[in-house]
Amino acid sequence: MLIASLLPLLARYSLGFDLVAGPDDTVTLTIIPRKPEGAAHKPEPSETRPISLSGTAAEIDAELARGPTGALGQLIVVRRTLADQIAEQRQAAETARAAAAETAKAKTAAVPKPPVSAPLKTPAPAIPPADARPEEPASLW
Template structure:
């Protein structure tokens, strides 16, 4: 049941598992999502936060046997939904950026011939008719 519960995460991440015995028969199961090498997707910090369960071995087995209805299954389903929403948001943001860039290019005025000299002058440079031996005038 563990692997079946983890399948939604395995589709998106590489997973590491850590199993530690604790006092009084308690066990801690930690599942660590990691980036899959070679993908362009950079996950958010919340997406790759480890999942940790601490309980008795029988309790963890019983919870895993519930599959999608168990705590681990519900947590993984919630994380998958969150990751899907983040990916949709990334795609929408990229599409909006591309549309804005296209719109700006389409609306940008094309330079007119003869106006190149006026637009090429820097705002801090002296006027074209300024004489080097005379101070510039504002009037």
């Protein structure tokens, strides 16, 4: 029943398990999703967070037997939805980035280059007024 319950996770991740016996016949099963070998995208930390189930062996078996309606099944559905949303957001961001680059490229190509003109003439030196005196500064009035 364990493997059948984990098939949706196995489709997306490589899984590691940790099984620890505790006091009073309790057991903790930890499922650790990892990036599968050869996978193109790197999973987000929220996608690869370990899943722990604690209880007696009979309680864990009963929970796993519930399949998609059990806690593990519901958690897997939520994680799959989260992973799909993240993938959609990545795709939308990549599409927007490509569109922005294309728009910038089109704008750069559409901007006309200023025409090459003749060099600017330097203004003629200012001729001092006839009543100017060398010991006084020139007046604007």
